[in-house]
Each structure stands twice: as C-alpha cells, then as structure tokens.
Amino acid sequence: MAAGTVSVPSRVLLLSLAFLAAAGTAAALSTKYYDKRCPALQPTVRFAVARAVAADTNAGAAVLRLFFHDCFVNGCDASVLLDDGAAPGEKGAGPNANSLRGYEVIDAAKAAVEAACPGAVSCADVLALAARDAVSLLGGPSWNVRLGRRDARAASRDAANANLPGPGSGLPALVAAFRAKGLSARDMTALSGAHTVGRARCATFRARASAGAAGGGEAINGTFAAELREACGGADGALVPLDAVTPDAFDNGYFRGLVERRGLLHSDQELFSGGSQDTLVRRYARDGAAFAADFAKAMVRMGNLAPAPGTPLEVRVSCRRPN
Numbered sequence: 638m639a640a641g642t643v644s645v646p647s648r649v650l651l652l653s654l655a656f657l658a659a660a661g662t663a664a665a666l667s668t669k670y671y672d673k674r675c676p677a678l679q680p681t682v683r684f685a686v687a688r689a690v691a692a693d694t695n696a697g698a699a700v701l702r703l704f705f706h707d708c709f710v711n712g713c714d715a716s717v718l719l720d721d722g723a724a725p726g727e728k729g730a731g732p733n734a735n736s737l738r739g740y741e742v743i744d745a746a747k748a749a750v751e752a753a754c755p756g757a758v759s760c761a762d763v764l765a766l767a768a769r770d771a772v773s774l775l776g777g778p779s780w781n782v783r784l785g786r787r788d789a790r791a792a793s794r795d796a797a798n799a800n801l802p803g804p805g806s807g808l809p810a811l812v813a814a815f816r817a818k819g820l821s822a823r824d825m826t827a828l829s830g831a832h833t834v835g836r837a838r839c840a841t842f843r844a845r846a847s848a849g850a851a852g853g854g855e856a857i858n859g860t861f862a863a864e865l866r867e868a869c870g871g872a873d874g875a876l877v878p879l880d881a882v883t884p885d886a887f888d889n890g891y892f893r894g895l896v897e898r899r900g901l902l903h904s905d906q907e908l909f910s911g912g913s914q915d916t917l918v919r920r921y922a923r924d925g926a927a928f929a930a931d932f933a934k935a936m937v938r939m940g941n942l943a944p945a946p947g948t949p950l951e952v953r954v955s956c957r958r959p960n
C-alpha cells in the first residue's frame with residue numbers, strides 16, 4: 638500500500654468513529670455514570686416516585702409518558718420539563734397542553750437528588766430513572782438505565798407538535814414516526830404497551846366511540862363503544878383508562894384488550910386491525926413475559942435518543958428553567 642493512502646478497512650473504521658461522534662451523547666451513556674458522582678441517586682429517585690405513586694396511582698403513568706414526550710422531541714434532554722421562557726415551551730404544544738402531567742413528581746425527585754448531590758445529576762437522567770421506577774412499581778419489568786444525559790437550555794414547541802404522533806394516526810404513520818427516531822415497528826408496538834396504564838381524555842377517542850355506533854369501518858367492540866359513549870357523555874375532559882382490562886397494572890392487559898377490539902385510541906386499535914403488527918399483538922396478549930422483555934429493551938433504545946449535535950446542554954438545577 639502506498640504511503641499516505643488509507644486502506645479500505647481503516648476508512649470504514651474512521652467513518653464509524655465519525656458516526657459515533659456525530660451521534661452525540663448516546664455513545665457516552667453508561668449505567669455506572671453516577672456510581673462515584675452520586676451513589677445515592679437511584680434509591681433517592683425511586684423513593685420519590687414510590688411516594689407519588691402511593692398518593693396517586695396514575696402518577697406512574699404520567700411520568701412514563703413524560704419520558705416518551707421528552708425523548709421524541711430532540712432527544713432525551715428534559716426539554717419537555719422547561720416552563721415557557723423567552724420562546725414558547727413544549728408544555729403548551731398540542732399533544733401536551735391540558736394533557737401531560739406529573740411535572741411535580743419530577744420536581745420532587747430532582748429536589749431530593751439536589752439535596753444529596755448538588756449540581757451533579759441532570760433532569761433528563763432523573764426522568765429516565767423515574768420512568769423505569771414507575772413501570773416497575775406498577776408491576777412491570779425493570780432494566781438498567783444508561784445515564785450521563787445532559788439537559789437542554791431551550792425547548793421547541795414546533796418540534797413537539799411535529800414529532801409526537803396523535804391518537805388519530807393510522808399504522809403507517811405510527812411506524813413512520815418511530816422509524817424517524819431509529820425505532821422499529823416492533824419497538825413501536827412494544828412501547829405502545831405503555832398504554833397498559835394511564836388515562837386518556839374523552840376528546841382523544843370520541844370519534845372512535847361514535848364511529849363504533851355508526852359502524853363506520855372503525856374496528857371497535859360494540860359493547861365497549863357503548864360503554865365509552867356512556868362514560869364520556871358531553872365531557873371532553875373526562876378520563877377513561879387506556880387499558881380496559883387491568884387499568885393500573887403494568888401487564889399485557891392492553892394487548893388482550895386490543896385482540897377484543899377494546900383499544901381506547903384509534904392509534905391503539907391500529908396495531909390490531911389486520912395489519913403488520915397483528916401477530917406481535919397476539920403474541921404479547923398470550924405471553925406477558927415476551928411483552929415485558931421487549932418493552933424493557935425498547936425503553937433503553939428510546940432512552941438513547943440524543944439531542945442534535947451542537948445543542949447547548951447543561952445540568953440544570955431546576956428542571957423548569959435553564960441555569
């Protein structure tokens with residue numbers, strides 16, 4: 638080989654290194670990141686989440702959804718937790734306004750962590766741990782959380798409106814929204830199993846419940862549709878469990894409901910409507926352990942979503958505002 642040229646294999650290596658660098662903080666996350674920096678971190682977060690869930694079971698679901706809405710909007714950087722500042726924040730975006738909750742659970746966990754380890758732990762990591770703890774406290778799987786995220790100094794309402802899929806989405810749109818984040822259709826279906834806990838406002842599924850009455854091609858269990866119309870009456874803000882089978886347990890009840898056409902949101906039932914995810918939904922409905930294992934793996938992958946290179950980052954003291 639002539640001096641000064643680079644062999645093909647080492648060029649491939651250089652390209653892979655460049656790619657890893659471009660992927661930003663994702664490559665640097667480690668389960669041991671705070672072992673020396675803040676040994677009390679994990680029990681401290683778990684205690685705060687356990688207290689919140691004991692006071693209000695739905696707090697666990699709220700925290701889990703916060704993590705999804707954080708990671709899908711410019712990576713897991715706690716941008717969703719920022720109050721409106723100079724620019725409008727994500728809290729007021731369409732998918733979040735009057736809908737996302739649990740901010741005070743993360744505030745309490747972060748305050749306890751600040752007391753133990755001032756200035757050391759990012760809000761994004763507190764949220765990643767809190768989501769894991771919420772799932773396991775509600776009876777779901779646990780997993781090792783990779784840590785070392787940093788927090789954004791700004792949020793983007795436009796990015797939140799653009800990146801979060803809505804409840805009217807069809808299967809192709811759902812697959813595309815997750816594919817855009819490097820997540821597979823299988824990850825999407827497993828992660829949608831988060832709807833085994835939590836509640837949705839009537840406004841988010843009213844069209845599906847009334848289409849059920851008219852037929853209308855909506856794959857909905859007739860008995861269930863009637864129950865929903867009864868539960869909602871005229872109130873758009875009334876809350877109904879996303880999992881009609883076992884509302885507050887993190888199990889595979891969501892998938893058992895889908896097989897009976899009792900998915901609450903149109904987007905839920907799209908996972909079992911004669912399309913590519915039917916087989917997987919049936920499998921999760923039969924085998925809760927298979928769902929739990931896939932969910933845990935997909936949560937780790939979702940948690941690896943990193944902010945775009947060049948995003949200004951810091952470890953925020955308050956999760957509600959930049960330092």
Ligand code: HEM
Nearest residue numbers: 698699702705736802803804828831835836837838841904
């Ligand atoms: C696949 C696309 C998804 C769509 C279209 C979707 C949509 C929704 C909607 C419309 C609600 C109710 C909001 C309201 O009542 O205002 C909701 C609630 C919820 N979502 Fe999703 N979601 C999706 C994926 C996920 C994922 C990936 C997670 C977490 C890993 C998640 C976790 C939750 C939880 C736990 C709740 C209940 C929150 C509470 O009770 O406070 N969702 N979702």
Ligand SMILES: *[C@@H]1O[C@H](CO)[C@@H](O)[C@H](O)[C@H]1NC(C)=O
Nearest residue numbers: 858859860861896897898899
């Ligand atoms: C509709 O739901 C009921 C339970 O509420 C269930 O027994 C029935 O099998 C479901 N129907 C269909 C078509 O899945």
